[in-house]
Amino acid sequence: MNRLSPELMATLRAAADDPVAYAQTWKTTHGGSVIGAFPMNFPPELVHAAGALPVLIQENRTPITEGRNLLAEFYCGYTRSVADQAALGQLDVFDAVVAADHCVQLLGAVDVIRWARPEKPVHFAQLTSAMDDAWTRPRVAGRIGELTTEIEAALGVSITSDTLTASIRMFNANRRLLREFYELRRSGRLRITASEMQVLVKSSMVMDIAEHTVALERLLDGIDPADEGQPDVVRLYLSGHFCHAPRPELLDVIEETGVIVVDDDLYTGYRYISTDVPETGDPFEALSSWYLERNLNAPCPTRVTTQVDWDRYLVDELTRSNANGVIVLMAKFCEPHMLYYPEIRKALEKNRTPALLIETEHEGNPVETLRTRVETFVERIRRQRMPALS
């Protein structure tokens, strides 16, 4: 069975686990600026084209202390962690902070940054979330233009069409490689766990994209594509969990029950890499196109549209990945997910797809309780599939 090189994975894992340390080291070695960005629709190419390192700000694993006094406990773990990191000065490594998504909880956390670090440039380029209207594209283009100006001002550089085009190509190449890993996993030619896949995607969110692409290429070089596939086991699909990554130990518990995760639509997963930016035409316009097309490719409940549906997308993806069941991972208090969940449930029931909902929190995820729930869920699938497996 093919496995990924432990040495290379250790490098990527180190960056994924501690993006702030990675950014600090990068600043020292490259002498450049680092811009912190927020999920889920910020185009990192724009920062890269300015010669800076874009880092998608991650949830910190440490318990929340100072942030507890700044955002209420009924906010998602990610936003509370961001508020905590801001209050503790852990985001000081970033020379500026940018956001593009209008999530009410996220903006609460961003306002904490403005309050805790008033000297820090913070820009919110509100990309319109209603996707179907004639005025959406020009509005989005306007915000990308504004964002460009703000980044240029913060860094004292100009972003040209040529540099942006080059950055777009680099990020597209990286996304294509990551999608190759997805295809290898889906087809069974590569045994890659859910937590390993998370490392690959998460590290791409925080690392120098050129360095990350080299690491991915080396990982792929070590794989024998002719290798045999895996035996017939229960194949699961992971769905949901926007903005931040579910804890790796949770993903490990799922696969410790003897199943394999074959695909996902997680944000720190396929959703992040689903769509490339067009490489022809005006590159600034291309970022608008990317924003709009991405939601058609992988519909997101944070965007308002009648053109596509996340539930229908999910059912189609289950077919594509030949999955036997879905585990829905929901970050507790995530409102768009809570709003959309009944539609997902309806669609999966109609499709006769076994599904299990797991709510995650910043602290206190009851791993052993989850193990029992997942084992029961998997047993249910096995019994349904008994004739096929016997």
Next chain:
Amino acid sequence: MTVAQPRKDKAHRLSSTRVGGKLVADYWENIFTAKERGKHVVWYNGAALNPLFHAAGLEWCHGEAFAARLAAQHLEGPAQAAGAEYGYINELCSYARTHLGCAVLTHQNSNRSETGVVGLTDQQELASKLPAPDFFVNGYAGCSTGQQWDAMTYRVFDRALPLFNVSIPMLWGNKPDAGYMRGEEWIEVGKYVEGQLRELVDFLEYQTGRPFDWDALSESMSYIKRASELRLEGMELCRQAPTPATYWDWVASIAPINFLPGNQDLVDYFAGVKAEIEQRIADGVSAVENERYRVYFDGIMNWNKLGFLTRKFAEYDVAVVAGRYTHESFWQEPQLIDVDNPLLGMAQHYLLCPLNHGLKNLQELLLRRLDEYAIDGIAFHSTRTCRAMTNPQSMLARAAEAERGVKSFFFEGDVADASFYNDELFDSRLEAMLEAIDVQRMRSAV
């Protein structure tokens, strides 16, 4: 947990607001028969778009308003049960899940399908009385959940009905010149939203098959503008101490200003409220017996506890005199309305929703109100499922203390879910704040 009842009602609420209650009740009774009268019905959420619907000859149902009404009447249970059975989790905005529960019930009724929703038949009646919509319009400022909500209602109704979105950008304050109703950002977004309102008018014409009545819009907005002026004049009279009316009276007046038709009845209602306040001043009648503390209320209303909190604060000699929900919304800047060309002023009001500001604007507004109303303390309603209102509260509390020395306390509750309210915590925290104010006063007297 048992909820202790306050011993004596020391709150003297305005009697004129009962007229508003009757107007609102009549409005809903009329809505319930919309289909029988062959009317087109729009379901909408967020901004007060009703003058546009009025001028288009529609009947309009404001989702939050109906959810609030159910909660205020303690009739939210069946809708929330239907929502829960459909799959909505109880940490979701309780306005949204109450209204979506209504949508589930209404859709089931209109399809006459077997529901599977358990029991509660009698109480269901009101929750399921909303006429089925012909289309949806969403114009939600500040709250992303509000924007996503109607996309879900659209799906509850089998993706079969048109949905129009008015995208209202946040007044985030990116630019150095940004502030409350000033700066480049304020000018630019007003025009952007105005443009969308013109598109909405086209949409309404298409849906109704009738030309839009611009004269009717101007007429409606002229009444709303006058009602708003009277409302603000009444509020201004409450700057004196003891106050002749309280925040709770203004809460009772939200529904009329928020969604009733712009007509003479609306103007008469607010003229009546103002007249009663003036009469109280003339007669020396205060809204709270023995007013000793003047408090500002930050947070969205806890509709389940409206009467309870009115009595509770008064019991402690606290006059709640102003609040973000009542004083920073609902056509609160009538000078912006040009009745001959009202769209820009309407757009600007939609932007001025109190959920739609960054921290800087909210600090500015809070400090202004603290000064205007000589506030001693702030009650922060940490509204469990309304993150949009709760967002800046901790930082606002610190700003009030640092800039004005004003104390505050936090209590947990919710807009339409009574289970999140904790009475024991409320009492002890309010008492702690009042003691801190007493100490502050003693020190300043020395």
